[in-house]
Amino acid sequence: MTEREIRKAIVENCLKMNSTGLNQGTSGNLSARYKDVMIITPSGIAYEVLKPSDLATMPIGKNYGSWEGPLKPSTEWRFHLDIMIDRPDVGGIVHTHSTYATILSIAGKEIPACHYMIAAFGGPTIRCADYATFGTEELSANALKALEDRTGCILANHGMIATGANVAKAMWLAVELETIAKQYYQSLLIGGPNLLSNEEIANVKERFKGYGLQDKKPANSSRKTKAAAKPRAKAQAKPGAKARAKPSAKAQVKPRAKIQAKPRTKPKAKKRA
Numbered sequence: 001m002t003e004r005e006i007r008k009a010i011v012e013n014c015l016k017m018n019s020t021g022l023n024q025g026t027s028g029n030l031s032a033r034y035k036d037v038m039i040i041t042p043s044g045i046a047y048e049v050l051k052p053s054d055l056a057t058m059p060i061g062k063n064y065g066s067w068e069g070p071l072k073p074s075t076e077w078r079f080h081l082d083i084m085i086d087r088p089d090v091g092g093i094v095h096t097h098s099t100y101a102t103i104l105s106i107a108g109k110e111i112p113a114c115h116y117m118i119a120a121f122g123g124p125t126i127r128c129a130d131y132a133t134f135g136t137e138e139l140s141a142n143a144l145k146a147l148e149d150r151t152g153c154i155l156a157n158h159g160m161i162a163t164g165a166n167v168a169k170a171m172w173l174a175v176e177l178e179t180i181a182k183q184y185y186q187s188l189l190i191g192g193p194n195l196l197s198n199e200e201i202a203n204v205k206e207r208f209k210g211y212g213l214q215d216k217k218p219a220n221s222s223r224k225t226k227a228a229a230k231p232r233a234k235a236q237a238k239p240g241a242k243a244r245a246k247p248s249a250k251a252q253v254k255p256r257a258k259i260q261a262k263p264r265t266k267p268k269a270k271k272r273a
C-alpha cells in the first residue's frame, strides 16, 4: 500500500469505528505502519471532518516522540509507537474505550476462553493490563506486557487495544474484542461461562491460520475461500460454537461489514431461550 492508501484506510476505519458504535466520543485512535514511520490519528478532532492529510507521522525507532503534521498526534501515541517498535508484525493498531471491553477493564477482569473466537487473540485469554495514567510510559509498558503473545488486550479502567497486520485487520479484531467482551459480560449475568480448555483454544488457533479479515484476492480464489470455510464448519461439534458457525462462514465470504455484533447476538438469544 502507498502512504496515501494507508492514510485513506485510517480515515475510513475511523468512520467505521463510529458507525459500529466502537468509538465513544473522541476517545478512539488508530495508527498504521508505513515503512519506518507510524501514521496516527491526531488528538481532538471529530472523525467526520478528519482528512487523510490531517494525520500525524512519527518515526519508528529514531527521534523517539518527534512528529510531523498539521495537528498533534493522539495523546495515546506512546503505546502505539512502542507497540510498533516492539512488534514488527503489527502494521495497524486500534485503541478505543468501547463499552463492554471498558466495563470488564473497570472490573479488572481479563477475558477467559468463554468463546472459541478468543483464539484469534493468540491464546486462551485477553489480558487486562494494570492501570496507569493515559499517555504515560507506565501505561505503555503495562500494555506491552499484556500483549505478549497476543494481538489484543484491555487496559484497566480505560479501554482496549487491538492490533493487526494492517489497520483494517486491527479494526476487525477490535470489533471481535468488543463482541467477546459483551458476550462474556452477559454470560456472567446468567451464572458465568463454561470455559473452553487451553488445548481446545490451541486447536482452534491452528484452524484459524489464514482466518480473519482477508485481503482481496483475484476472482479465481473461490476454492481457497471454500477451503478456509471448511474447518469452521467442523468447529460446530464444540460446545457453544454450533449456533455461531453459520454466521461466521458468511462473514468469511463478506469479510468487511458483517462480522460484527449482528451475527453474534442472534445465536446467543437462541441459546438462552
Ligand SMILES: [Zn+2]
Binding pocket: 027, 076, 095, 096, 097, 134, 158, 159
Ligand atoms: Zn484511551
